[in-house]
Amino acid sequence: MTAPQATAPKRRKRPAPKIRENLPAPQTEEGLLFTYTPYEAARWAPFSGRTIADMIARREIDYVFNGRDNYLTGAQIVALVERYTIKPFAKPSRAAA
Known part of the structure; x- marks a missing residue:
């Protein structure tokens, strides 16, 4: 006998976050005041929904x-996108001798 x-x-699986359809883009007039969940915002941001959360x-970031x-x-x-956008490097102009 052994x-x-x-x-x-058993591990509980988390349900996938619900993402609404037909969301206005954040850059539009309607989208500037629209509220997005972190997972919905990830569509336009340089981070995943989990990272934003x-x-x-x-x-680290402003939120409502x-x-x-x-x-x-x-x-x-x-x-957020503007904060993490890397601008191209501009060479300094030569100093007049």
Whole structure:
């Protein structure tokens, strides 16, 4: 007779985040004031939805808190993209001798 085998506890799978369809682009007039979840904002931002959610948790970026959930407005997404955009290097002009 053998001893019973220990089993690992079952892990709960998180449901996939819900992403609404037909969202206005953040750069549009309507989109600047529209609120997006971090996973919806990832479509236009240089980060994944999980990374944006982590940045919000660490308070690294501006966000909107409605008492339960965290959101980003279109203006905040545009600012986030501009903040992490690398500008091309311009060579300095030659000094006159």
